[in-house]
Amino acid sequence: MEAQQLEAFRPLDAEQIELNSGQSGVSYPEESKEHIYHRAMISSIRSEMNKLSQLLSIPYVVFLTDRAGTILELVCSSPVTREEMDQAELRPGVSLSRQRSGMNAVSLAMEMNRIGVVRGAEHSDQTFQNWNCVCAPLQDDDTVYGYVDISFNRGEPIEFAIPFVQQIAENVMEKWMEKNPEMQQYRLEATLQDYKLTAREQDVARLWLLEKSALHIGSDLGISEGTVRNMLKSIYSKMRVNDRFQFVKRLTP
Known part of the structure; x- marks a missing residue:
């Protein structure tokens, strides 16, 4: 990325964040719809990672965020990794957006509208500087509902993670979300009203x-x-x- 683009990922201070609040371009006019999607996404990522966990022998963390970059769920490979997340104060409700956290795979994917890859020291937040992170949008047609990020030690090769996280994103949207009973009911009700x-x-x-x-x-x-x-x-x-x-x-x- 060019210097001007990188400058955009400098985290804002508290005063700037306050000035920008409500101007992110993300609005949730149908709050119940967002909550339904969030619950379905959380259930889906848990099901997907439960299935895939046996294929990953390295420590990892999977972040699921909403479309504004706010963490909805973390899936950790072990209690040790979970403790590391707790110490870093990374939990549901924390924002990984550019304004709040600067450069990371989630904020990059949000900005570029495609897979974001951020290695070690490229992160703005020191918490992430020992990790390599890959993030893909959770997208249905032209609508982005959130993001899924897989993070692991920066000493591990990153190449495997790009197709891996893309497959996770596709499975969440095309497989698990389609099977989710609450989503099925919501879509039925919406269709009947249409x-x-x-x-x-x-x-x-x-x-x-x-x-x-x-x-x-x-x-x-x-x-x-x-x-x-x-x-x-x-x-x-x-x-x-x-x-x-x-x-x-x-x-x-």
Whole structure:
């Protein structure tokens, strides 16, 4: 990177941070949506690293952050590594953004919108200067939901970590997040609302998706079978489908 670009990674002092607060370009208009994604991301990174931990024989730390660079979760390879993180006061809620922490793999990935690699002494924070760090965005289509960083001793070769962290990021977004029950429920609810179904139509649609019969749905909701069938006609019209197969396909990833 050029000197002018590197200068941008100089951590701001407290007064500058206060002046810049609220101007980061990151806003969360749907707080509940962010919380759902964060919980799903935390669950996903735990599942992924539980699966991959046996493949890593070196000490490591995995940082999961939100899209603003704030740590959501740490996965440490051992109690010793966890203690090291505690001593460095690296925990959920700590920001690894450029403004707060200067140059690190997370802030570089945020700035460049791609994988960031920062070695040892290249870090602004002395805490990281014994580590090599590689970070990849957690991205779905064109939207970044967070970042995953793997950090390890600077004496270890860094080349393996670049494709490794990229695979972790892909698995989190394409495998674990897709399986997460809370994410599946959120996406279903969002889709039903996108089709402008009424509250009662949404109740019918959820049960119809579970392959319940019109008679069963009527019994569950306290309405007649005929009313259920009339609602299904309205649902099909709004969703522009002709049968149950097309209906299910619209509502399942």
